Amino acid sequence: MKTVHMVAFLLLVIGGVNWGLVGLFNFNLVTTLFGSMPALEMFVYVLVGASAVYLLVTHKGDCKVCGGKK
Numbered sequence: 001m002k003t004v005h006m007v008a009f010l011l012l013v014i015g016g017v018n019w020g021l022v023g024l025f026n027f028n029l030v031t032t033l034f035g036s037m038p039a040l041e042m043f044v045y046v047l048v049g050a051s052a053v054y055l056l057v058t059h060k061g062d063c064k065v066c067g068g069k070k
Contacts, residue, residue, distance in 0.1 A: 005062060008051035015048035 021027045034041040
């Protein structure tokens, strides 16, 4: 489960950085990297979204600050 957590966390960070770039500079890194492959671009967005949902559901059990494992 630690591997799934780390992959989900990494994808969530990638999504956050991408949204930050869109907000600050109107630059979408995912589209820049995968725009010529729309199916792959959509897959990246789905993975980032699924990672966010996974971390939302499992966060409290994993987080030391929020009352999870000590």
